[in-house]
Amino acid sequence: MSMFCHQCQEALKNTGCNLAAGVCGKTSEVANLQDLLIYTLKGVAEFNQQARIAGINQLKTDRIILDGLFTTITNANFEDSSVANRIEKALEVRDSIKQELVDKGVLKDKEYPDYATWDGSFADFERKSEEKQVGILATENEDVRSLRSLILFGLKGMAAYAKHALNLGHEGNEIYDFIEKALLATEDDSLTADELVSLVMETGKYGVDVMALLDKANTSSFGHPEMTEVKIDTRNNPAILVSGHDLKDFEELLQQTEGTGVDVYTHSEMLPANYYPAFKKYEHFYGNYGNAWWKQKEEFESFNGPILFTTNCIVPPKGSYKDRVYTTGSVAYPGFKHISDREDGKTKDFSEIIEHAKKLPAPTTIEEGTIVGGFAHNQVTQLADKVVDAVKTGAIKKFFVMAGCDGRMKSRDYYSEFAQTLPQDTVILTAGCAKYRYNKLPLGDIGGIPRVLDAGQCNDSYSLAVVAMKLKEIFELNDINELPIEYNLAWYEQKAVIVLLALLYLGVKDIKLGPTLPAFLSPNVAKVLVENFGISGITTVEEDMDAFMAKA
Structure with missing residues (x-):
């Protein structure tokens, strides 16, 4: 079977992987099974929404949806039997919820969609796949497909963060409920484009919530990150x-x-x-x-x-x-x-x-020295007076948020060059593996403040938003976009998508996104993002630097 997948930045020809295997290495069998897993989870959501209303929802149901969505994230699960086992478990849970609704006499009497009723047979799945009933191509309208993709991929990133919080004993029932409703909305042909755009923004809202939940889970379990010199030998x-x-x-x-x-x-x-x-x-x-x-x-x-x-x-x-x-x-x-x-x-x-x-030998040394990080929101708040003074005196002219993902494309050298080209009176705020493009460069400091402030993992982009909101409050500004902060983000997979949607929900505008814009954005949807939020792709280091520095 062939496949179609356009969820990551490496999508073939920036359109979509549609051959026997994806650029990431997953086979068409795995890709199609992942599509079927998402399809099955929609059936779980269909009946679990009714179970919530009836007060008989079980947490194991929420958790199987989180795990299933997480399983389909780029570069996570390449094993067909592992994905197939999750489909079987999802079907069991789906039918168990349905039976409980029947037993309680509260099952809605209506005609149910195929994802809520299919029997799980592989032959049936092959037919659905060949006829494009399963997967994102089942949506024919390009713009609707684009908006549904944006929502679905945001949900995948959200589920990943929610799963990490769950592992530390922190859960959010409102987050679980939204994920189910949004999954079902991606199958609802009655929704208009405007309603889907609103749902995209709501996905961003819950993205903020889930990253705040994970931040609480991490810091209450392990303490607040603190400025640290990390050995790399x-x-x-x-x-x-x-x-x-x-x-x-x-x-x-x-x-x-x-x-x-x-x-x-x-x-x-x-x-x-x-x-x-x-x-x-x-x-x-x-x-x-x-x-x-x-x-x-x-x-x-x-x-x-x-x-x-x-x-x-x-x-x-x-x-x-x-x-x-x-x-x-x-x-x-x-x-x-x-x-x-x-x-x-x-x-x-x-x-x-x-x-x-x-039984194995020690690691071979490939680097020497240390790198500095640990600048999540609590640590930066402790440095707030120093940072504010540096801004007021002009020692720091601008902050550049360069968070997100790294990747294999040669074009990502742009981010190393951009960091090196930044004026000495600027500071980089970063999170995620994008930092490896510049966190070992000798970029120096400004009055003891390192010029690269690493907040942590991709989910710690939340910390960068908290820092921005705190600075907005300190400088008594009405709009977060009045701060001397520019956004030049790199993306690769779906956790970066939910971070982007979270920033849009918080009102951040004029974000540059690279090294390419997502393949799943149709021209019309991309136009909406440009017109409403000022999102644009990267060009050259020189052109982008001039544009950023020309802003007041």
Whole structure:
């Protein structure tokens, strides 16, 4: 079967991957099963909305929707059996809710759509796929399809963040309810384009809510991130490298490796774990190894020890290290060993990967020195007087938010060059793996304030919004866009989509987005974003720099 997927920045020809495999490496079988999983989750949402009204909703239902959406994020799950198992579980939950509604005598008497009734047979799925009844191409109108995609991909990012919060014991029933309603809205042909645009903005609103929930979950569990010098060299102990985003997995691994002689290092988006006070007590937590996700083939080779993926971003591996990679949670890849989820309040069992690490050599050093980070909203608030004085005296003329994702395209060198070209009286506010384009450059400081302030993971873009709102309050401004803050964002996958929608909901305008605009934006939808929010693509460093610096 062929596939169609346009959810990430690497979509083929900036249109969509439609061959036997995507640019990311997932096969057409996996891509189509992921479409079918989303289709099935809509059936779960159909009956769970009725269960909410009847007061018989169960949390396991909300959680299966979160996990299912998370599973379909770019570079997370490449294993057809793993996705198929989730479809089967979703069907079981869907039919269980329906039966309970029947037993209670509260099931609505109406004609239900196919996603709420299909029987799960593979032959039926093949037919649906070939006839384009499943997946985003089932929507023929280009603009409606674009708006539905924007909502769906935002929901995927939202679900990822909600799942991390859930793992730390924090949930938001209003968030769960919205995700269900929005999923169903992407199948509602009665909605007008204007109504879908409103739903896009509402998705941004709940994006803010879910990032605030995750911020609360992280900081209440591990303390507020603090300014930290992170080691990027190595020492001569066997070690485990942790990639992804999940801090609960990271905590449990640290606990289980303590006293074993095995060190732990972070990789890519896990770098900000180094900033949390709770993790600093572990002497075997050494530092960060390597760079952004797309360099993993070379860096996993030289790390020598096992690698744990707690979430996306997997690159199809070399055979030379494939047997050293483990996954957990929503993540899976053919041939990788998978560490099972928690059961009955117990911790995950990382004993296998720990024993594996003991048998392997220490990491090969690929870098020396340290990098500085930990500038989430609490830390920046503590520096507020210093920052405000620097702005008032003119020592800092502008802040540039350069958050988001990194990626493989050569065009992303733009962001390194842009950072190097920025005037010395400007400061970069960053979050996400986009920072690896400039966080090791010698950009200096302004009166002791580093010129690169790293808030953390992509979800910590929330911190950057909190900082902006705080500065707006301090300077007694009416509009967040009156601040000396410019936005030059990079994106790759769906967590970046929900961050973008959250910023739009907060009223931020004139965002530059690159290295390409999303393939799922139709010309008309792109025009709406340009006219209403001033969103535009990047051009050249020189042209964009002139445009930014010309603004008052």
